Amino acid sequence: MTVDAIMPNLHASDLDAARRFYVGELGMAEQPMGHDWVTRFVDPSTGAAVQVQIRDATAPEDSAATVKVDDVDALYAAMRAAGYEIVHPLVTEAWGVRRFFVRSPGGAVLNIAQRHG
Template identity: 35%
Template sequence: MAVLRVISNLATGDVAAAQAFYGDFLGLDLVMDHGWIQTFASDARMAPQVSIATEGGSGTPVPTLSIEVDDVDAYRRRAGDLGLEIVYELTDEPWGVRRFYVRDPFGNAINILSHR
């Protein structure tokens, strides 16, 4: 027995609103669309992970998702250019990540990070 994948399911009344954030902002590909559910993905390979937390670190709320990117500074600039709501400003954390929180169209706080 082995866990092969971990998939996040975010509730919304309007799946079409996901394209601007998860497709255009994050650059994920729309790989499945049944009208009531859309799935965005990339070709990157990763190990399945689930984090359980009492806080998001540095006194922040627990984010709905954490998304590791190759250049967190570029994503922060892009979020600003797109007028996205920044929930927690770009910060170098003592545990070795540089990150910021941005709000997705469904109200979720999304942790965008790179390891230093």
């Protein structure tokens, strides 16, 4: 299992205000995700990115970061076997991501995800 990327998930109450800040002030490009509750901003020259969300539409709790992996099923099994708290079970979301949420030892909730299909 390999971690491909880690991206912070920041809370915002207004995505339009977030767009003005990240695009207008920081010069990042928006990569819309097709949802009205989350979007991604990326620096075109470096690839540095952040996701901004109002709330997670299908999980019981928002996550602090998304950890993209190459084998989400194996990691889910390993996390369960190790006794970590699974906050949101392993599911394949309608938008093509297979994911689960786990609480890290420091208490942060991580969205562990893999592109599916």
